[in-house]
Amino acid sequence: MFSKTNNKALPILNVSEVQQKLFDFDDSGRENRNNGQRNDLRKSNDFQSKLDVGNYKHPEIKISDEYANKYFMDENGIIHSLNPICPHCNSHNVVKWSFYGRKVISEEYCGEIIIRRYYCKKCNKTFMTDLKDQFDFHSNISNGLKEKALKIKELNWSSLRDISKYYKIFNNIDISYETVRKALIVVDGNEIDYQIGELRGYYGYDAQWVKINKKWKFRHAVYDIVRKMPIAELFSDEDTNKDVYYLINKYIELKDRTCIVTDTKKGYDKVMRKLKFKRHQYCTFHFKLNLNKKVHDEILKYKRKIESELKKTYKNETKTFIENKVKEELKPIKKEMGYILQLIYYLFKEESFEKANSYINLIKTNMVNFPDFIREYIVEYFFPHYKSYLYYLEKPYKGKLDRTNNKTEGYFRATMPKGQKRKFRTLNGLVNQVYHRGNGLINNQIEKEEKLKNSNPSRFIR
Incomplete structure (x- = not known):
C-alpha cells in the first residue's frame, strides 16, 4: 500500500527559499566548555555518549527563536529539552544521564553539537533531547536542506551523480550517489497518491508496460484532464479490471465522478458503470x-x-x-x-x-x-x-471532455520515456523516480494555474 515517509530527500543549497533553522553560529565568547561536565557522564552502551566536551572546537551555537520554547543551551554548550518526557512510557520522572555528540549539516552550520541525554526512573530507559523538528531520526542532514534537494530533483530530474556533485559544489561535502539514491526514497509500496486537492470531474485512465529487473509490470494511472495533473498511480504484476476499479474507487470520490476517457479494452465499460461515472468516453x-x-x-x-x-x-x-x-x-x-x-x-x-x-x-x-x-x-x-x-x-461535456486519451499517454511519455522503461532494477526505485517526475509536473502546472487565476479569476469558478 502507499505511504510517504517525511522529508527523505537530498540536501542541496541552490534554492533561494528561506528555511527554518535550529542553530546559528556566534564566533564571540569561545570558552572551554568542560567545566566539570565529566562528573555528569554516566555509563552508557553508546560510545558516542562518552564524547569529551572539552575537545569541542566549533564556534558557539545558539538556539534560534523558532525553537526557543522547546530547547535551551546551558553554559557548557549542551542542548537540553525544556520539558523532557520519556518517549517510551510518557513519564516526566526523568533525570539527566549523560550527553551525546552529533554531527549535523544545516544551511548555516556544519559540525558537531552536544545533546543532553536523560534517564527515565519509571521504565529504566534512556533517551535524548528530540530534535525531530529539524533533523529526521538517524539523519545528520537538516530537513530544510532535504526539502530544497527534493525541489531540485523535481525541477530538472538530475541524475544521482549530478546531485552528488551539487553536494560538493554548494556544501563542499563528498557524498556517494548511492547515499543520494537512498535519501531520495520518499514513497514506500506500489502506489502513489499525488494529493493534488480539488478534482474537476473529468479524467483519463491508462496503463503502461514497464520493465523491472527483466520482468514486465503494469503502471496504472488516473489523470485529471482539466487540471492536467496525475491523481494517483498503481504498479501491479497484471493488468486486470480489478486493478482499474481499485485505483479509481480509492482516489476519486463518488461525487467527483463525472466523465472518464479510456482506450477500447474489453471490460472497461463495465468497470466505469460500476464506478457510476455519468459518461465513459472511448478514445x-x-x-x-x-x-x-x-x-x-x-x-x-x-x-x-x-x-x-x-x-x-x-x-x-x-x-x-x-x-x-x-x-x-x-x-x-x-x-x-x-x-x-x-x-x-x-x-x-x-x-x-x-x-x-x-x-x-x-x-x-x-x-x-x-x-x-x-x-x-x-x-x-x-x-x-x-x-x-x-x-x-454532448452539450454538458463539450469543451471539457476529451475525445482521445492523449493527455494521459503524454503524461506517461513525459515521466517514463520509452528509452528508460527497461532500466530499473527495483520497484522502489521506479516508483520514486515516477513520483519525483510527476510531482515536478504538478508543481509546474500549479504555477500556471495561479497565473491564469490572477489574470482571469472567473475561469476558475465552478
Missing part, C-alpha cells in the same frame, strides 16, 4: 488505430497474393520489376481503402452530438460498398456502443 484515436491496423493487415494480404501471381507470370523479370508492378496494382486498392476510412473518420469532425448521430445513418447506408472485413469490424466493435465515442460532443 477515438484507439478506434482509428485498431481499424487502420485491420486495413494494413488486409493490404499486406493483397500484396502477398499479387506478388505471388506476378512471380509466376514474370518468371525471368528482376525483383525491382516485380515490386513496381505490385505498387501499381495496390494503388487503386489503397485509394479505395483511404476513401472508406475518410468517410468513417469524418464522423469525429462533426460539431454536435445530434449531427454525429445523423452521420451514423450515412455510414450505415454506404456500408454495402465497404469490404467485408471493415463492415464486420464496424458492426461488431463500433455500432453496439458508438455513442461512447461521441460523448465529447
